[in-house]
Amino acid sequence: MAAASARQVNIAIIGAGGVGKCFLSQLEQLAARRPSPKLVLTYISTSKKALYSTDHVAINIADATATLAASQQAPLALPKLVEFLGTSGSKTVLVDNTSSQDVADAYPLFLNSGISIVTPNKKAFSGSYKLWQDIFAAAAQSGSRVYHESSVGAGLPVISTLKDLVDTGDEVTKIEGVFSGTMSFLFNSFAPTSGSGGQWSAEVKKAKELGYTEPDPRDDLNGLDVARKLTILARLAGLPVESPTSFPVQSLIPKELESVSSGDEFLEKLPAFDAQMEATKAEAEKEGKVVRFVGSIDVAAKQVKVGLEKFDLSHPIAALKGSDNIISFYTKRYGSNPLIIQGAGAGGDVTAMGVTSDLLKVLSQIA
Ligand SMILES: NC(=O)C1=CN([C@@H]2O[C@H](COP(=O)(O)OP(=O)(O)OC[C@H]3O[C@@H](n4cnc5c(N)ncnc54)[C@H](OP(=O)(O)O)[C@@H]3O)[C@@H](O)[C@H]2O)C=CC1
Numbered sequence: 001m002a003a004a005s006a007r008q009v010n011i012a013i014i015g016a017g018g019v020g021k022c023f024l025s026q027l028e029q030l031a032a033r034r035p036s037p038k039l040v041l042t043y044i045s046t047s048k049k050a051l052y053s054t055d056h057v058a059i060n061i062a063d064a065t066a067t068l069a070a071s072q073q074a075p076l077a078l079p080k081l082v083e084f085l086g087t088s089g090s091k092t093v094l095v096d097n098t099s100s101q102d103v104a105d106a107y108p109l110f111l112n113s114g115i116s117i118v119t120p121n122k123k124a125f126s127g128s129y130k131l132w133q134d135i136f137a138a139a140a141q142s143g144s145r146v147y148h149e150s151s152v153g154a155g156l157p158v159i160s161t162l163k164d165l166v167d168t169g170d171e172v173t174k175i176e177g178v179f180s181g182t183m184s185f186l187f188n189s190f191a192p193t194s195g196s197g198g199q200w201s202a203e204v205k206k207a208k209e210l211g212y213t214e215p216d217p218r219d220d221l222n223g224l225d226v227a228r229k230l231t232i233l234a235r236l237a238g239l240p241v242e243s244p245t246s247f248p249v250q251s252l253i254p255k256e257l258e259s260v261s262s263g264d265e266f267l268e269k270l271p272a273f274d275a276q277m278e279a280t281k282a283e284a285e286k287e288g289k290v291v292r293f294v295g296s297i298d299v300a301a302k303q304v305k306v307g308l309e310k311f312d313l314s315h316p317i318a319a320l321k322g323s324d325n326i327i328s329f330y331t332k333r334y335g336s337n338p339l340i341i342q343g344a345g346a347g348g349d350v351t352a353m354g355v356t357s358d359l360l361k362v363l364s365q366i367a
């Protein structure tokens with residue numbers, strides 16, 4: 001076991017894709033700006049490769065992506081990773097930048113071993129309610145921390161705001177808005193409030209290229225990504241929602257493409273079904289409206305729903321730009337004027353910002 005250092009915190013990263021690379025760059029700046037505690041990257045992996053040494057030698061953060069790409073080491077199995085991180089003698093924060101359910105399922109194991117977690121991955125907090133309970137019980141029992149701001153609204157302060165409302169004794173009655181950067185971008189560019197808009201399937205490809213979509217864009221188009229975010233918010237607001245499939249969720253996947261085997265094949269075949277979304281858009285236009293993909297949680301009625309709705313052109317939801325999310329919290333204190341949060345809801349840099357700010361919170365508590 002390496003010698004213990006109170007003023008050193010080790011960082012282990014799983015996932016080095018769009019968000020992971022932006023996080024690495026923010027971590028490099030953070031480590032340079034803040035000498036204490038010393039931040040030491042000791043493990044990084046994708047699904048196929050890893051970088052680490054048995055004596056926990058620091059990995060150069062600036063070169064980590066390139067060194068990882070050239071590495072011949074395989075990732076450690078998750079229980080082995082927990083063991084490895086536990087032998088460093090320093091406090092450790094795991095940064096999960098994947099969308100993996102397997103990694104999410106292992107959070108209780110990491111937390112029980114005293115390893116804190118920061119992540120934009122929604123799977124742990126929107127999976128089974130039992131996993132949610134196990135995660136927070138493990139953190140409470142071991143004193144390790146878990147933060148997931150970017151799991152809703154990317155770096156926008158959505159989770160922290162909701163926690164503050166609840167923890168200070170306000171009563172949240174309703175949460176509603178646009179919760180997907182991808183869906184926002186798609187509808188803002190396909191059905192703008194002025195002009196004719198782009199082709200649906202071409203906009204879907206653009207959203208993927210811009211890094212807004214989930215690794216498989218069908219996870220956005222089937223409504224599940226928004227359903228996951230609403231599950232997380234509903235639970236934080238006090239509703240023990242069982243899963244993201246336990247309430248009505250509208251899918252925008254054409255019936256004919258429901259069984260295609262890969263995201264790439266789906267994107268290739270999607271142009272043949274553009275007429276379906278054109279019809280939805282035209283129907284709203286006939287009423288002088290635009291269509292948008294929204295979600296809502298009615299806390300008192302215990303109702304959660306996700307799907308398309310039509311909006312007047314003057315409505316704030318109709319007028320969103322780019323990948324903007326807009327989230328309104330209706331509470332007893334705020335009365336009929338909700339507390340509203342708006343801004344980019346997807347993209348590598350803004351998502352990594354939420355992860356980095358979570359890391360800062362953990363450091364202020366453990367270091
Ligand atoms: N992109 C965005 O705007 C936002 C993303 N998020 C969340 O951030 C997370 C990352 O998204 P993003 O960076 O866009 O996704 P990417 O697909 O770009 O990157 C995912 C990374 O995770 C790795 N990975 C996947 N599964 C495993 C596994 N089982 N073990 C180890 N590594 C694994 C991948 O490795 P490999 O390449 O080898 O598969 C890849 O490096 C997701 O949970 C997403 O929902 C949240 C808010 C906004």
Ligand SMILES: N[C@@H](CC=O)C(=O)O
Nearest residue numbers: 180181182212213214
């Ligand atoms: N795919 C998601 C990414 C952020 O959670 C989205 O588009 O909102």
Ligand code: NA
Nearest residue numbers: 149152154156
């Ligand atoms: Na957020």
